[in-house]
Amino acid sequence: EAVIKQGNNLLINNDAPLEHPLDRKLFIRPGLQTCFLAPLKMGGAVTGLLFLGNSRPASFVGIEEPMDQIVSLLPLAVEKNRLSLSVTKRDQEMGSLKQIGSMLAASTFDREEVLKHTMDMIRTIMNVEAGSLLLLEKEELAFKTSFNINPEINVDALKSFRVKLGEGVSGYSATSGEPVLVRDTGASRHFRNDFDRQTGFQTRSVLCVPLISRGKVLGVIEILNKINDDFNDDDLHLLQSIATSVSIALENSRLYQETLSMAENERGIRKMFQKFVPREIVDKIIHNTESDKPLIEELKILTLLNIDLRGFSTISQKIGPQRTVAMLNHFFACMGDIVFKHGGIVDKYLGDGFLAIFGAPISCATDADNAIAAALEMQAKLPAINDHFSGELEAPLAMGISIHTGEAVVGNIGFDKKMDYTVIGDSVNVVFRIQDLAKSRPNGILISEKSRIAAMNSILDVKEIGMYDAGSTLGELRIYELVGSRLRGRNDG
Template sequence: MENLKVLVVDDSDLIYMIVEEFLVSKNYTCIRAKDGLEAVYLAYHNAPDIILMDVEMPGVRGYQASRLLKSRKGVRDIPIIMHTTLDEDKDRFWAMSCGADDFLSKDLDHLEEIDFKMQALSWKKADKNFIKEESSKVSRESIIEMLALVLDRNLLQSTILNEISSLVREENLRQAASEIFRIATYVSGHDIACLILKKDKTSKAFIYPGTSVFEKESEEFYKASLADFKKLFSDLLWKNHSCEYIFPFERTNFKDIALHERSFASYLSIPLNGAGGLTGSLHVASFANGYFSSTITENLNVFASGAGLVLSNALLFEKEKEQNSKIRNVFSKFVPADVIEDLISRDSTSAMLTGEKRNVAILFTDIRSFTTISENNDAGNVVGFLNRYFSMAGEIIKKNGGIIDKFIGDAILAVFGAVQSYEDNATRAVRTAIEIKSRLKEISTDGLVLPEQSFSTGVGVHEGQVIVGNIGSGEKFDYTVIGDTVNLASRLEGLTKHYHQSVIVSATVYEKTKNDFIYRELDRVRVKGKEEVTIIYGLRPDGMNNELYNDYEKALSMYRIGNWNTAMDYFQRVLHLYPDPICEMYLERCRNYCLHPPQNFDGTTTLDFK
């Protein structure tokens, strides 16, 4: 068998070690990249015969790297196999749409599948001489420019914001700055960067020198950056300001003198806006003349719009920690330290730190067709729209006694009864869902391109037992809820689109709130991941009067016992007077069952999607 050179792209040391050992045993030669940026670089400079590409990696992801390689002459002929733990149809679709030649789910117990697929693609040959000629033009910095050109502008900017959004709840300011620097480097590929933040009446700075930048050059860059920062904050007291270095890699030669005297030829300063207004500024520089093109500058401005929020949040977290420390110090003057610690750890706070079981109502909501909205609009407009929606929904959740557990992209997970429990947790959750629905029209969508069905949301509500507490590692944890109740609420929200409903509640919520709201039964389902039957309910439409509702219930009864023809008669009676997507759905089912009677029909529907 021909000895093929394989570029394995994976950020996991363990997975690479296992895959490499297997491939070497099959007479392959392996080289490795840890992210998509490095993969593109090595594809040019090592010209592999085939690429085994992971999807989820830091920085440039597998889909982006694949799309870039497949857009470039020479390297486009290198076969790419997407190798990922993601195995849903949508993941296969995205792999194929970005130009990958095949898709393979990570299954370390069946590594032979890798060999099989590589042999099937081994006939594809790239012009390695041409790739070698092109490699002299390709550097890690130029790859960022290539990426900006090949990806749709909005998609690239959405990717940048998606990277930043994962940092919103980072509490450690230095760690937040370090991650911001990491992403900024991928965005522009500069030689040095500096973050200067307003902290009370002074400033806090972080400098991120590249591997080729030395201390003297860094100091000169910081002086220039600080001068621009002072223009933004003329009212600050210019004393007690601090500066820290953050290095991307361990440096032992940072204090050395550069062999040749040089200076930065390109420089850019960008203000950072946080939740409370102007937070600080980002400064970047390059030794290359005219380095910051319009594309890089635009992407850095988009990046800065998200980075400011992350850093302002981290500043607030740091300030809160400092205030808590001051409070402890004040009380320690009057109360022994061990008594303070005992008081802090008692009662409900103790339960919060260790975790406890509680009965709560879970509300899960997200925006319909948000992917379409993101793809068709400028990233800044999308972020502004999300913030307006989250503010409105958060206000309603808080008013009804709930708390926002987390934001998940465009989704909100809210809990009623976690911190303070009420007898009517379920009622409060459903009332919140209805109020959010009624106030969607207040959200400004000016400047947004919306789907044909306009802007709407889906809400799922369930009540049950969860585990509440601080969950995570010793270094990072969140006060959150986990358990099957949360999962079912999420599933119910996912069903709102399938059943054309704005709100779907579980049988538990229905029983506790049926005297407060007018419902109708929608279906009896087995949701994905659960064997037991779940009865789901929706709010009865305003246009469905009691007479039509009685016909609807009779139709459901006939449907449950398998009397399809009679059920169709009643559903058609409803539809004759009121257009109802649920009746349309059942009518179609009945017609299908008349032609193809199901075996062992028990009136339930098994769903294979989330």
């Protein structure tokens, strides 16, 4: 004590009085006759003590000068050794982190695989008796994977337990978002021994760090009882580094699963929508690359097209239900493809016809032109359809087409168990009323004046039919029979 306090060398011979019990223990019991003590200094502070003893008396007389040189070099050697061990340990930790990073990178995006690899590596690197990884689920921490070096401890039993936020070391770490190091669980206000009672394990020390991604706590990693040592700050920093890598891996796994879900959802949308909507429109609905505005408006200007087979009841009675279905499917396939080709969608089937929409969910300046072009192509397609059924039907198929442009409500109509994307409004009623007028003109196409005016990019060949009462809200509409159409050129007025 005198050497450390005074910072000077001390030579003791056997004739010196030794009153302190520690002095007698160090000198008399081993049979030492003389001792030499020198302070080891680093940066002016005493960091240790050199003790030499000999059973022969006066054996250290005259060694003070050479010992001064030794004593001055010895602390440097000790410090160099300490730094060397520190660098070696740091290299081992960096190697461990690199190994964990490579392991997690190679574990695909399977969350369970990520968790398993993590705890396998922690068990090896951290040299602990037990550990668990818990993830946050509905404001509670759930045990996802655990290990224990004692084979008699059933770690699978932990999976049924939940830890409330704020409870225990892990709950406190998850709530605060801070690491917790408990060297003595008996003196910790956070530690709870509930799980020790359940498993029979005895927890002496705990190191727990949170898993954090984008500022949000995902869970915690908790390790127990460092083997042959106490947890220190180096252990804490290493486990934090591991937790950072795991958090990134978990976030990548979540994003990957989310991407898979979105891709599956998109496939489902495409599979469903492409039965009624052209591929190009489906792409615009899904990706919405042109603007931030919603693609499905509530109220829109639409051009509606209704196609209807004539004498359907008579035909179906003569050819029977099975052949009727085959005939309708072929007719709808041919006519529906034409609608898609011109940028429309098939809104609903009506037994012997269907209603098509041009202008929803994607609208453009040529919706009316596209509907008129589709109607003329349908008209031209009918002879080929009749040729297909040659010999099967007693008389060729006949049809009527009506077209009207106006405001309508379009969107998802229905309830959670049955939802249809459809259109409602006075404009729908008008297109069906025009269809009634078309019954007297086999294979004819009737359009309203609003559709004729809206078809600004086409020069229409039409015959005026007359004025028609469209109802109290719309008043009278002028109706035309469409004979032909061509695109308006630069020289056309």
